[in-house]
Amino acid sequence: MAPPATASPAAEFPVTLIDDEGTSVTIRAEPQRIASLSPANTETVFALGGGDRLVGGTDFDDYPAEAAALPDLATYQGVIMEQLVAADPDLVLALGDGGQTPPDVTRIRELGIPVLVLYPEDVPEVLNDIELIGQAIGEGEAAAAMTDDMQARIDAISAATAAVSQPRTFYELGAEPEIYGPADESFVADMVTLAGGEPITTGSTTAFSLPLERLVTEDPEVIVLGDANYGTKVEDVAARPGWEVMTAVKEGAIRPVDDIIVTRPGPRLADGLAALALAIHPDIVLPSPAP
Amino acid sequence: MSVGAATEAPTAVHIGRLERARRRPLALALTALAALGLAIVAGVALGSVSVPFGDTIAVLAQRLGWPVATTWPETTQVIVLDLRLPRVLTAAVVGAGLAVAGTAFQGLLRNPLADPYVLGAASGAALGAAIAVIIPVSVAWLGFGLVHALAFSGALIAVAIVWRLARTTSLSSLTALLLTGYAVGSLLAAGLSIAMYVSGAQLRQIVFYLLGGFSGASWPQLAAAAPLVVLGSILLLLRARSLNALLLGEETAANLGIDVRRERAIILALASLVTAAAVAVSGLIGFVGLIVPHVVRLIVGPDARLVLPLSALVGAAFLTLADLVARIPGELPVGVVTAIIGAPFFLVILRRARAGYEV
Amino acid sequence: MIAPTIDHADRATAPGVDPTPGASTDGYELEGLGLTFGGRTILSEVSLHIGARERVAILGPNGAGKSSLLRVLTGHAPDHRGSVTLDGRAIASYGRDALARRLAVVPGEVSLPFAARVEEVVALGRVPHEDPLRGLRAADRRAIGEAIEQAGISDLVGRDARRLSLGERQLVVLAMALAQEPRTLILDEPTVHLDLRHQVEVMTLLVGLNERQGVGILAVLHDLTLAAHFFPRLILLDRGRVVADGHPDDVLTTERIRAVYGVDPAIIGR
Numbered sequence: 001m002a003p004p005a006t007a008s009p010a011a012e013f014p015v016t017l018i019d020d021e022g023t024s025v026t027i028r029a030e031p032q033r034i035a036s037l038s039p040a041n042t043e044t045v046f047a048l049g050g051g052d053r054l055v056g057g058t059d060f061d062d063y064p065a066e067a068a069a070l071p072d073l074a075t076y077q078g079v080i081m082e083q084l085v086a087a088d089p090d091l092v093l094a095l096g097d098g099g100q101t102p103p104d105v106t107r108i109r110e111l112g113i114p115v116l117v118l119y120p121e122d123v124p125e126v127l128n129d130i131e132l133i134g135q136a137i138g139e140g141e142a143a144a145a146m147t148d149d150m151q152a153r154i155d156a157i158s159a160a161t162a163a164v165s166q167p168r169t170f171y172e173l174g175a176e177p178e179i180y181g182p183a184d185e186s187f188v189a190d191m192v193t194l195a196g197g198e199p200i201t202t203g204s205t206t207a208f209s210l211p212l213e214r215l216v217t218e219d220p221e222v223i224v225l226g227d228a229n230y231g232t233k234v235e236d237v238a239a240r241p242g243w244e245v246m247t248a249v250k251e252g253a254i255r256p257v258d259d260i261i262v263t264r265p266g267p268r269l270a271d272g273l274a275a276l277a278l279a280i281h282p283d284i285v286l287p288s289p290a291p
Numbered sequence: 292m293s294v295g296a297a298t299e300a301p302t303a304v305h306i307g308r309l310e311r312a313r314r315r316p317l318a319l320a321l322t323a324l325a326a327l328g329l330a331i332v333a334g335v336a337l338g339s340v341s342v343p344f345g346d347t348i349a350v351l352a353q354r355l356g357w358p359v360a361t362t363w364p365e366t367t368q369v370i371v372l373d374l375r376l377p378r379v380l381t382a383a384v385v386g387a388g389l390a391v392a393g394t395a396f397q398g399l400l401r402n403p404l405a406d407p408y409v410l411g412a413a414s415g416a417a418l419g420a421a422i423a424v425i426i427p428v429s430v431a432w433l434g435f436g437l438v439h440a441l442a443f444s445g446a447l448i449a450v451a452i453v454w455r456l457a458r459t460t461s462l463s464s465l466t467a468l469l470l471t472g473y474a475v476g477s478l479l480a481a482g483l484s485i486a487m488y489v490s491g492a493q494l495r496q497i498v499f500y501l502l503g504g505f506s507g508a509s510w511p512q513l514a515a516a517a518p519l520v521v522l523g524s525i526l527l528l529l530r531a532r533s534l535n536a537l538l539l540g541e542e543t544a545a546n547l548g549i550d551v552r553r554e555r556a557i558i559l560a561l562a563s564l565v566t567a568a569a570v571a572v573s574g575l576i577g578f579v580g581l582i583v584p585h586v587v588r589l590i591v592g593p594d595a596r597l598v599l600p601l602s603a604l605v606g607a608a609f610l611t612l613a614d615l616v617a618r619i620p621g622e623l624p625v626g627v628v629t630a631i632i633g634a635p636f637f638l639v640i641l642r643r644a645r646a647g648y649e650v
Numbered sequence: 651m652i653a654p655t656i657d658h659a660d661r662a663t664a665p666g667v668d669p670t671p672g673a674s675t676d677g678y679e680l681e682g683l684g685l686t687f688g689g690r691t692i693l694s695e696v697s698l699h700i701g702a703r704e705r706v707a708i709l710g711p712n713g714a715g716k717s718s719l720l721r722v723l724t725g726h727a728p729d730h731r732g733s734v735t736l737d738g739r740a741i742a743s744y745g746r747d748a749l750a751r752r753l754a755v756v757p758g759e760v761s762l763p764f765a766a767r768v769e770e771v772v773a774l775g776r777v778p779h780e781d782p783l784r785g786l787r788a789a790d791r792r793a794i795g796e797a798i799e800q801a802g803i804s805d806l807v808g809r810d811a812r813r814l815s816l817g818e819r820q821l822v823v824l825a826m827a828l829a830q831e832p833r834t835l836i837l838d839e840p841t842v843h844l845d846l847r848h849q850v851e852v853m854t855l856l857v858g859l860n861e862r863q864g865v866g867i868l869a870v871l872h873d874l875t876l877a878a879h880f881f882p883r884l885i886l887l888d889r890g891r892v893v894a895d896g897h898p899d900d901v902l903t904t905e906r907i908r909a910v911y912g913v914d915p916a917i918i919g920r
Contacts (some may be wrong), residue, residue: 025317077622078499078506078622082340082374082375083339083340085366085369085370086366088364095490097493097495097496098491098493099424099425099490099492099493099497100423100424100437101436103436103438103499103507104507107507110509110511111369183491205491206489207491208492295870341858369852397690397764401763402763403763403764441738476734528783529782531782536777538763538766539761539771539823540760542757543755543757543760543774545726546724546750546753546757547750547774547775547777547830548747548748549746549777550746550780588764588765589765592767592770593764593765593766593770594773594785608747
């Protein structure tokens, strides 16, 4: 992982960075044709002021509005290699999965294009990755400022929620065909903790689903609907057989949230944390973001 | 029917009839070659980015050494030479390998329903690939990941296990092989399920491998797989005589002078090597190894000396075309295309087999 | 088709052996042959001399060891006791190819996993002779043509062997064995599935091959009548031993049939 950025002067190139997989990547000159292979990276580049240098994104890019207009170089199935090559990027920002380097990335590197693989597993790593991207595209200063800002907001939110009790919180990722929730030590679990909740997890670091009995035993005091964007409504939850015994259901503490800002490891993460904190502590007063 | 009649020139008559009754291997070879050529050209000319045909030809010509002035952007060159060309050639090599291996396995096991995966190679490769994806070791060398290496080894190890285990049963050797292959394959598939279950976020990579395809094809991979496939196929061709002798069964083959145990081991090893090389670079692509030998046999008869090389040609053309068809609408897995073509064909074979399989 | 005449003249005919100098070492010489498998004695104390041009039928009830004897004679039982020589050499010393050019075994039942034309099946008989890569040459084609002619299946050429009748198929595999151009033809119950007409056809063919072309014939048969009619020498096995060896009249006596087969000899008209 890249070391935390100190106040750096105007970006210097060539620069050698270490990406989240530990690969050393050398960028010779300030990139003018940036390709992003994940919505989070796309958002970050735009937020750092590099949006006009983006030559391609994914089919899932939705923020800011201009991002959707970028040529799609990757879909859920993977990278469309020909489109990527045709876009002639001089830097590719990819998303890892915590395991082997994705074969697409290896392929792109074989063609001589520098690729940074980013895989933030918790909130501090998200900020580090934003700074990494900043250094890569020559916006190191802007990145440092942004992360300082975000850190301050995150600290403030944590402080505000620390003052009140931390309810047992289940962040629901899905309920059909199984109940999906955050794995142990996962990003979402981290977010819940920072937002002032005690996360209910699946019990293992690799499983994403948990049986109903476990959930009932853990007895959430708050249920945050991370699948609200996909059609799950508050009323549906209360109607599920077996759920009525949970404290959260009895007290009606079921709240929807926009999962994109909560889980996307990008510049809007502080907004996401704020939204999550409000879902867990509806009466809390949070400091408003700096203008 | 005349019995033992020693007349003047009946032998000449029969030789003539034999000639006429002979089938048309040359026609098939030329057709397959033409189809392969067409498939390669089309495969290099078409893709998700539209490249003017003239540019494609010019890039290839320049690469072959002809003095052609560069009038195209570098990205076009990369697309044609580094993305499409290795992909198309890899599809051809894998298609040839799977078809040859399928021919060998069908002859070895005397079973028209056999394919290169029937003795556990597929399950072994899949498990190997899955393990490679989930273990926290990152290895990349010359464009090979751990996935390719473990898929290759997994295929070979699985077949070796099946071979060893089959020898310890008291069943007839072919039955033993097939049943053991099934059992070991199932066991490995269970292992694969476990690996997929614990893979967490890396599940996608495993599934990607299982579906099979050529989107990751590259020159280094081709350079590693092609020699194995070509060498293995040539060595198998040298065993065509044994494959022919095995047509009527182990006893008859022995009486025709074949060392059945030795030939079985050699053919199995070669066919597995070719299969392992193919699945290592392309994942699990079905139906090629099953269908192509049958098509070729329909046209030229069961003589392995003809079926082996012609299957290689037809298999190469088939898979290259299938990859093209899979690629153009937007990256369908090529296994889907081969299945759509292959499954109905398979049913047809099944019907014919039912009519006249056991003599 | 020439109707075969079954009369005593056939049986009385000598097996057509030309006395050739040195021919005495040709053929099989078995001395004290024994074979056990899994603790059971399959063959014991079998001593035989079978000339290269003889026509011999091997008889015996089920389990007598007939097929095992064939296995020894075709070199597939290396663990035998005693000595077995072919043309003066130990049978174990023959290379597989060499043995396949000297002997041909006509398979009893065969199955084909793929469609194959009659001539393609017959062509398999050339495997011990052919070049591994170049395949069939002129000499091979000639042998195939002759074999088809001899077996009388010229009108079956071009047909799928899987779709022939049992009798026709038997002739096809017989042709395949003939294509090997062997000096001795070995058959294990070649007439099991055949109707009478085809049985007689096959037998007459074997007689012709033996008498006109000097091909040695060794056939395991279950049909005593057929054996007695077409073979001048019978070897009777019972529980792994040779109990009789000679002319049918001497071998198939009423007492022997009763003793070995346990049936009333009148059933087979003796």
